[in-house]
Amino acid sequence: MKGALAVGLGLLLLAGCSRPPSGDPGPLAIAIVEYGDDAPQVVCLASDYGFLVKWEKEEPPELYVYRRRDHRITCPADFAAFLAELERLPTGARVDQIHRCCASFDWGMPDAERRQLHALLVRKQFRLTGWQDGNFTICTCESRQLRLLKQER
Numbered sequence: 001m002k003g004a005l006a007v008g009l010g011l012l013l014l015a016g017c018s019r020p021p022s023g024d025p026g027p028l029a030i031a032i033v034e035y036g037d038d039a040p041q042v043v044c045l046a047s048d049y050g051f052l053v054k055w056e057k058e059e060p061p062e063l064y065v066y067r068r069r070d071h072r073i074t075c076p077a078d079f080a081a082f083l084a085e086l087e088r089l090p091t092g093a094r095v096d097q098i099h100r101c102c103a104s105f106d107w108g109m110p111d112a113e114r115r116q117l118h119a120l121l122v123r124k125q126f127r128l129t130g131w132q133d134g135n136f137t138i139c140t141c142e143s144r145q146l147r148l149l150k151q152e153r
Contacts, residue, residue, distance in 0.1 A: 028068040030098065031138060034145045043138055047129060049089050050096030052148065053082075053117070057079070057108035064148065065089075073151040081114055083120055090124075095126040099137045 030050070032041040050066035063082040065074045067089075075083040089095065099105065106114075121128065140146050 001034035023070050025071060026121055028066060028071055028073070030064070030066060030073065030146075030149055032147045032149065033138060033140065033143050035143050047094045047096045049093050050098060051082075051086060053106040053109060054148070055106045055109040055113075057089075061109070062096075062148065064150075073149075075150050075151060078115075083116060086120055086124070089124065089126070092125045092127065094129065096129045097123075101137050101139045101141060 020152065021136045025053050029042050029043040030052070031045060032040045045066050048068045050064075050068075052062075052064040052066075054062040054064075056150045061079065063076050063079065065076065065085040066072075067074075074085050076085055109117075138146065
């Protein structure tokens with residue numbers, strides 16, 4: 001049964017992300033969103049790199065750094081490790097900053113950490129995508145469930 005479930009999830013992930021051009025490592029699925037009775041929708045990273053800060057006041061932060069070319073999702077244990085992971089990305093890279101509609105994922109992030117993140121993003125000269133591009137706002141308004149995918153090193 002577990003094997004069938006794994007195959008089904010694998011097919012779902014492949015169906016939700018478009019086929020890559022030759023020589024490209026392929027899509028990196030970062031989330032699955034379920035709406036009503038419809039089939040789950042897979043959210044894939046558009047750029048080679050990305051990050052998500054899920055920081056709500058009542059829970060410990062969840063931090064994600066995405067590397068599509070390596071097919072790697074890193075979930076640092078703390079904010080300092082998260083900043084160190086972002087520091088390793090190439091200067092000037094196009095980076096998807098993942099958002100959620102209505103209430104941002106990082107609405108509970110303290111100002112001090114927000115300033116540290118902003119300073120790093122400016123210093124690394126990342127070309128951020130996000131709200132303004134319309135391609136990395138995950139709509140959860142009518143969803144039943146959002147599952148952020150994690151991958152251990």
